Amino acid sequence: PDGRHFLYLGQRSALNLDNTGSIIVGSVDGDMNRRLLNGSSNVGYARSGYLVYWRDHSLVAQKFDAKTLTLERNLAPIAETVARSQRGDAYFSISDEGTLVYQTGAGQANSQLRWVDATGKESGVFAKVADYRSPVISHDGRKVASSIADSGSGRLDIWVDDLQRGASTRLTFDAANEFTPQWSPDDSKVVYSSDAKGAGDLMIKDSSGTGAEEVLYASPYLKIPSDWSRDGKAILFSEQSPKMSFDVWMYSLENHKATVLLQTPFQETNGRFSPDGRWLLYQTDESGRTEVYVMALSGKRGKWQISTGGASRPRWSADGKRIYYVSPDFKLMAVDVAPGRDDFVAGTPRVLFPVNMKRINGTQYDFSADGKRILVNTPTEQTEIAPLTLVQNWTSALKK
Structure with a gap:
């Protein structure tokens, strides 16, 4: 939110699709390169204070303090069987207004x-x-x-x-x-x-x-x-x-x-x-x-x-x-x-x-x-295209 920091996935190569990669926070000034956790997909930041990323075929959310740039320990699943591309891009997006959209499926083309x-x-x-x-x-x-x-x-x-x-x-x-x-x-x-x-x-x-x-x-x-x-x-x-x-x-x-x-x-x-x-x-x-x-x-x-x-x-x-x-x-x-x-x-x-x-x-x-x-x-021909699922106010389920 401060416009000075960003999140990215670091991997040894684009083919490492297990959790040997890292989700890292960096700064535009080049004075920070801090590893947050093991990861194997893109990551999104929700203004409600969560990081959202792919883990074991599910989307998970983990509380993140944007001021101290630290994570809380617990994480919560928010969607299951989420597709991921051949290079590790999970098929999801989140908006500042609290909307989540994702696609289910294997995500890899036979x-x-x-x-x-x-x-x-x-x-x-x-x-x-x-x-x-x-x-x-x-x-x-x-x-x-x-x-x-x-x-x-x-x-x-x-x-x-x-x-x-x-x-x-x-x-x-x-x-x-x-x-x-x-x-x-x-x-x-x-x-x-x-x-x-x-x-x-x-x-x-x-x-x-x-x-x-x-x-x-x-x-x-x-x-x-x-x-x-x-x-x-x-x-x-x-x-x-x-x-x-x-x-x-x-x-x-x-x-x-x-x-x-x-x-x-x-x-x-x-x-x-x-x-x-x-x-x-x-x-x-x-x-x-x-x-x-x-x-x-x-x-x-x-x-x-x-x-x-x-x-x-x-x-x-x-x-x-x-x-x-x-x-x-x-x-x-x-x-x-x-x-x-x-x-x-x-x-x-x-x-x-x-x-x-x-x-x-x-x-x-x-x-x-x-x-x-x-x-x-x-x-191979796809017999069925996986639908997109849209969830409004997805963080409300985390507070229950």
């Missing part, structure tokens, strides 16, 4: 992995309905690795689906989040990110599931792997730091060192090696909107803009002569390209078809090895 052909026509469905994220096809075309969120806890694990046998096998079992898998060139290993010991470290494990996972590269910041070079020598990943946002890095499996490739105050993500290993494909918002670019990995200056009108989730074709990306209105786009010795020529982007893709972060599609089929992480 999906299926569906095949479509080059025209966008569906050609097959496989695997169960689940909360899939970032599916990627093995190089031999026999398996798909993805992260799946547990319906109860929301935690992510890596699973491998066998396309021929129809079997689904869990690859990771840690109590933390494991996400964004990438296959090694020979499909024998999978690299992924885990927040077991930090914001998100690069881990590696045999794709057969045998043996223990190993830490590949650790740092204080969130890291998201995006590609493994065809010669098996390097892994691309994006790292999020407080000062520079997301940047593109490369980890060398030969000398076990990480080198930054792109580092600016803007967000550079989704880096991908060209099939011949000479070019880096990536997306950045340096122009004010996210677009797709290519730069040489040789260190030569210069970059080439591939997309127009906004773009994300870029991929190369298997022969390196075409680049695909997703437009802001979720159309799959294609650009014919001609890499030269010292320059890069890109054609005019063209629409292939609207793609019914799960609208979350990450590349939610992948191409078969022959380029004739596309695997799309497709949201």
Whole structure:
């Protein structure tokens, strides 16, 4: 109420959806950063003197002294089975006049992995309905690795689906989040990110599931792997730091060192090696909107803009002569390209078809090895939309 202090949720990463985060009070002057309690969602302040937040699928209210910035011990439930988004946003809002509105339900969107052909026509469905994220096809075309969120806890694990046998096998079992898998060139290993010991470290494990996972590269910041070079020598990943946002890095499996490739105050993500290993494909918002670019990995200056009108989730074709990306209105786009010795020529982007893709972060599609089929992480149809519940003078129940 004094206009000098604010509340926020602090977490090691946006994927930590349990109570390992903290609800913190800070000041606009920068002279305060006080932890109030464990938390895993957004928090609201009611002028009647309560903090409202999500706890174990319920909304709770806890008395808060705005002058001393301290909490009383007891908390009271005010709504049950309140929905929460995939990044931890609880679906509620409170007004200064004492009105509460919230939505019930799981809050997490299930999906299926569906095949479509080059025209966008569906050609097959496989695997169960689940909360899939970032599916990627093995190089031999026999398996798909993805992260799946547990319906109860929301935690992510890596699973491998066998396309021929129809079997689904869990690859990771840690109590933390494991996400964004990438296959090694020979499909024998999978690299992924885990927040077991930090914001998100690069881990590696045999794709057969045998043996223990190993830490590949650790740092204080969130890291998201995006590609493994065809010669098996390097892994691309994006790292999020407080000062520079997301940047593109490369980890060398030969000398076990990480080198930054792109580092600016803007967000550079989704880096991908060209099939011949000479070019880096990536997306950045340096122009004010996210677009797709290519730069040489040789260190030569210069970059080439591939997309127009906004773009994300870029991929190369298997022969390196075409680049695909997703437009802001979720159309799959294609650009014919001609890499030269010292320059890069890109054609005019063209629409292939609207793609019914799960609208979350990450590349939610992948191409078969022959380029004739596309695997799309497709949201399942909702049979019923959860209603909004409005409660007037919600604090009156706390006084009874």
